Amino acid sequence: MLHLLKIDLKKLLDYRTFWIICGLYFFTLITGAASGMEFLKWLARTIEGFGQNININRIPLYHFPDIWQNLAWGGGLLKMGIGIMTVISITNEYTYRTIRQNIIDGLSREQFLLSKVMTNLVLSALSTVLVFLIAIVTGMIYSPGFDMSYGFTGIGFFAAYFLEVFAFLSFALMLGIFIQRSGLTIILLLNAYLIELIIKENLDDLLPGIIPYFPLESIMNLVPMPFARYAFQEIRDYVSFSSVAIALAWTFLFNFFAYRKLKGSDI
Amino acid sequence: MEAVLSIHQLTKHFGKLCAVNKLELEVNRGQVFGMLGPNGSGKTTTLGMLMGVVNPTSGNFYWFGQQPTHLLRKKIGAVLEHPIFYPYLSGQKNLELMALIKEAPTANIPKVLELVELSSRKDDKYRTYSLGMKQRLAIASALLNDPIVLILDEPTNGLDPMGIAEIREIIRRIATDGKTIILASHLLDEVQKVCSHFAILRRGNMVYSGAVDEVGRGVETVEVTAFHDDLAAILEAFEGGSGVTRENGRFVVKMREGFHSLELNRYLFEKGVVASHLATQKKSLEKQFLEILAEADHAALVKN
Numbered sequence: 001m002l003h004l005l006k007i008d009l010k011k012l013l014d015y016r017t018f019w020i021i022c023g024l025y026f027f028t029l030i031t032g033a034a035s036g037m038e039f040l041k042w043l044a045r046t047i048e049g050f051g052q053n054i055n056i057n058r059i060p061l062y063h064f065p066d067i068w069q070n071l072a073w074g075g076g077l078l079k080m081g082i083g084i085m086t087v088i089s090i091t092n093e094y095t096y097r098t099i100r101q102n103i104i105d106g107l108s109r110e111q112f113l114l115s116k117v118m119t120n121l122v123l124s125a126l127s128t129v130l131v132f133l134i135a136i137v138t139g140m141i142y143s144p145g146f147d148m149s150y151g152f153t154g155i156g157f158f159a160a161y162f163l164e165v166f167a168f169l170s171f172a173l174m175l176g177i178f179i180q181r182s183g184l185t186i187i188l189l190l191n192a193y194l195i196e197l198i199i200k201e202n203l204d205d206l207l208p209g210i211i212p213y214f215p216l217e218s219i220m221n222l223v224p225m226p227f228a229r230y231a232f233q234e235i236r237d238y239v240s241f242s243s244v245a246i247a248l249a250w251t252f253l254f255n256f257f258a259y260r261k262l263k264g265s266d267i
Numbered sequence: 268m269e270a271v272l273s274i275h276q277l278t279k280h281f282g283k284l285c286a287v288n289k290l291e292l293e294v295n296r297g298q299v300f301g302m303l304g305p306n307g308s309g310k311t312t313t314l315g316m317l318m319g320v321v322n323p324t325s326g327n328f329y330w331f332g333q334q335p336t337h338l339l340r341k342k343i344g345a346v347l348e349h350p351i352f353y354p355y356l357s358g359q360k361n362l363e364l365m366a367l368i369k370e371a372p373t374a375n376i377p378k379v380l381e382l383v384e385l386s387s388r389k390d391d392k393y394r395t396y397s398l399g400m401k402q403r404l405a406i407a408s409a410l411l412n413d414p415i416v417l418i419l420d421e422p423t424n425g426l427d428p429m430g431i432a433e434i435r436e437i438i439r440r441i442a443t444d445g446k447t448i449i450l451a452s453h454l455l456d457e458v459q460k461v462c463s464h465f466a467i468l469r470r471g472n473m474v475y476s477g478a479v480d481e482v483g484r485g486v487e488t489v490e491v492t493a494f495h496d497d498l499a500a501i502l503e504a505f506e507g508g509s510g511v512t513r514e515n516g517r518f519v520v521k522m523r524e525g526f527h528s529l530e531l532n533r534y535l536f537e538k539g540v541v542a543s544h545l546a547t548q549k550k551s552l553e554k555q556f557l558e559i560l561a562e563a564d565h566a567a568l569v570k571n
Contacts, residue, residue: 003367010364015355092353101351104318105368105408106341267320 004115005122007107011098012089012119021088025081026130032074033134036061037142059230062142065153067135069226069237072157075131076223079165080190082123083172087185090116090176100267109262116173117255124166132158153237160222160239167219167247170254177258192216215254218246269296270332271416271447272317277326279312279471286312288471289326294449294464299442301458301479302451303556304468310451311348313468314420318345330416341369344409345418350401354394358385358404361393362411371412379407383437399430406437417441420451435461459552467559474563482555487522489531490514492544501538505531517544 012018040056047054060066093099102112139146172189179185196216204211212221221243229235274292278285287309294300302310315321317328319340330339352361362376380386383403388396396404402422409417419438423431438461442448452458458465459479466476491502502511502518507526512519520531528547535542 007364007367010360010367011353011356014360015353017355096353097351098353100320100347102368103320103337104340104345104347105365106337106370107368108319108337111337264322266315266322 001114001118004111005118008089008115008119009122017088018085021081021085025078025085025127028078028081029075029127029130030134032078033071033138036070036074036138060143061230062138064139064143064146064151065155066226067139067143068152068154069157069223071131071135071138072161072223073226075127075161076164076220079127079168082127082165083168083189084186085123086116086120086169086172087176087189088182089119090173091180091182091185094176094180095182103267110259113177113255113259113262117170120166120169120173124162124169127165128158128162131161156239157223160244163244163247163251164219164222167222167251167254170251170258171215171219174254174258174261177261193220212242213246215250218243218250222247270294270329271296271298272328272330272449273332274313274317274328275326277313277316277328278324279309279316279321280324286471287316290468290471290473292466292473292476294447296447297445298464299438299448299450299462301462301465302449302468303455303458303465304451304453305560306453307470308468309471310453310468311420312471314345314347314418314449314451318343318347318418320347341371341412342414343416343418344412344414345420346405346409346422347418347420349424350405350408352393352401352404352408355392357390357392358396359389361404362408365408365411369412375411375413379410382410382440383407384433399426399433402426402430402434403437406434410441414446416447416449418449418451421453422450423452423454423457431457455553455556465552467556469560469563472563475559479552482552487527488548489520489522489528490544490546490548491518491520491531491535491542492516493535493540493542495540498540501535501540505534507531507534519548 040059040061044054044056061070093102099112103109107115171192172185175189175192176182176185179188193216196214200211200214200217212218222239224236226235226237229237270293272292272294274290277287277290277292279287290309290313302313304310312321316323317330317335319335319337328335330343333339352358353364356364358380359376362380363373365371366373366376377386380389383406385400385403385407388400393401393404402424406419406422409419422438423434426434435457438448438450442461448461450458450462459482462479464476464478467474491498495501498518499511499513502508502520505520507523507530508520509523510521512521522531528545532542532545
């Protein structure tokens with residue numbers, strides 16, 4: 001397994017585009033986190049213009065423990081950045097036809113896929129670690145203090161965030177294997193959520209029960225949007241078992257479909 | 268002889284098109300086996316099946332008498348169609364990656380680079396290489412794991428004459444090492460120059476297979492030059508000849524069955540003629556190839 005990871009990383013580590021995309025992605029995560037406070041200030045000013053007042057210090061966006069879910073959710077919005085890397089990594093193999101040579105050279109199709117899945121795991125883990133570090137740093141800047149007794153409440157959202165990114169990367173990998181062209185795959189990946197949204201909205205009246213089972217919906221559901229709580233609404237502030245189960249099932253299916261496609265086709 | 272590769276009833280359909288039809292073939296250890304055929308005759312598809320990238324429709328094949336697995340492929344060096352590498356990696360890095368996949372010792376990399384004379388450009392990115400260099404890197408990569416079998420598909424495609432001569436020289440050097448080589452080509456000359464055995468494919472069917480040495484057996488012609496005024500008449504009178512023609516200032520004697528240059532030489536000597544040039548010409552593979560294809564075409568025509 002580690003051997004397969006080494007093979008795939010060797011392809012990426014000397015690839016300038018890989019570093020540029022990863023750099024941009026991590027940069028976006030940092031600016032995304034840093035701009036949250038500025039957004040609140042802007043919001044306060046705008047509302048003030050309407051003659052109302054809000055005290056942004058009453059919105060503990062970056063306070064422990066709120067920050068865990070807030071940032072895990074925000075990071076989840078930006079997972080597209082790393083998804084593009086996965087798409088490029090797999091579609092390159094088709095454009096350069098190196099997937100063919102890899103198999104001629106003695107990788108089995110399973111091993112080839114596994115090497116990509118391993119990289120997805122590593123990218124998801126890196127992503128999680130980075131968002132976690134950003135959370136700690138911004139938390140220390142903005143949070144008035146850290147209370148051991150409840151400061152870590154909701155830290156489980158980072159495990160959910162890891163699964164969210166990995167599930168999404170599995171989806172991206174599968175799309176890449178089916179479509180094989182980078183441009184088309186990226187466009188579809190960008191539009192996938194909207195396409196799903198259209199289908200969901202049209203099914204909502206007929207079969208409301210199946211909505212949580214949609215693939216991208218289930219991925220987004222892992223870390224639910226937390227901000228409603230600042231408008232005194234009830235939110236789900238824990239990782240629900242059913243959302244994990246559904247997302248895991250989809251993750252498995254994405255990789256399984258990719259495997260079936262790879263196994264059955266001439267390369 | 269030990270079979271390195273045996274193919275039984277191997278068939279591949281692409282939709283309606285039958286690319287390879289019930290192919291039967293055996294390649295033995297130490298052979299340099301040429302696969303001949305016009306473009307689109309199924310050579311690359313066959314090699315693709317042998318190397319696990321094309322799924323056969325039916326039939327099977329065995330490498331070294333065993334069911335093919337990806338582990339066996341690591342022991343085979345193969346370049347199908349064009350050289351395939353990561354363009355953004357240097358030649359060296361590409362080979363390092365390949366060594367990882369093939370589980371070959373990295374100590375082999377300088378050796379194979381030396382063999383194909385690419386050592387000085389090894390740190391340049393692959394995309395900056397000329398076509399000839401790409402082909403040579405491909406051969407280097409195929410040799411990386413010290414393979415028992417080498418598969419080369421049109422290795423001189425698109426090269427200039429010097430490049431072709433270089434590649435041919437490399438193939439010959441490898442063949443003298445006792446490696447089994449399977450060479451697909453539509454260049455007959457190439458096959459005749461380097462191969463010991465060959466098969467001809469036509470629209471997915473194998474229409475001929477045999478040893479290159481056997482090509483042109485039977486009818487032989489001998490070229491003669493000698494300083495003698497009546498040479499033409501003397502040659503006409505030779506009982507082993509069935510006709511004399513003049514080509515480029517030389518006489519060409521068509522020989523009867525059982526007669527060779529030896530008999531002709533003796534005959535001339537007895538007549539007091541000393542030949543200044545005496546050469547046996549065998550029918551070229553090209554001629555044979557065209558004949559076989561014409562026969563196959565004819566057979567197909569009759570059948571339909």
